[in-house]
Amino acid sequence: MSVAAREGVLNSFKDDFGTRVILISLKAGGVALNLTVASHIYLMDPWWNPAAEYQAIDRAHRLGQHKPIRAVRFVVRNTVEERILRLQDKKRLVFEGTVGGDIGSLSQLSEDDLRFLFQN
Template sequence: LVFTQYVEMARLVARHLATAGIPHQLLHGGTPVREREEMVRRFQSDDADRVPVFLLSLKAGGTGLNLTRADHVIHLDRWWNPAVEDQATDRAYRIGQTKPVQVHRMVTRGTIEERVGLLLKRKRSLADAVLGRGEAALTELSDDELRDLVSLRPA
């Protein structure tokens, strides 16, 4: 499964895969429901018409699909909300998954992707501290983390 938030990026990858002769399919928000269902069937299939690479826009493919045939999930670009990425990754972690799943996040050093990755790491850490360990977790936050948690920001 290859997730990107940009359909045009998925199309670039699709062209590259086509040039290399690698079977693939692309699901995005404009994909009709019947075609979407057929894509899922082809990806999950044991048949000769199985498509091994499934390109998905993060919004259209990140929810409501069971894609347990996947054993690799690739995030080409990062989304600001770690839960959105996690939900997309979870398309492979469904009932019926029998293989280990490897998750890859493509990040180039010195780019905005690297900065988004650091921001996501901080958000995950803060969410784990607040939600994951109960009330005592708040006492373990630094002053800066507490200030960030309760600060009002313009909309």
């Protein structure tokens, strides 16, 4: 999508009361957006790095937000998505357990992590 088209869609979502939904990929939604008009966030594609999800949700938690925000994560049972959530928990514990928090533990996907995600 061109920059102009993206701006048009975002302006429509912000200013047109008839536009009630905007679909944004997790990675695109986590960067350089201010979506304080949003009040509901639905995560359909969990990411192995929990910080990516937090960052996307934070697009609605900005200065000027006056409504409560509801974030819902959809996960299908017995799929790789469940393993992604467990991997997020593992990465979060490693991050919290290091002195000062090692951001590298969140931002890298190791060979062991890949084995964990795709084990039988």
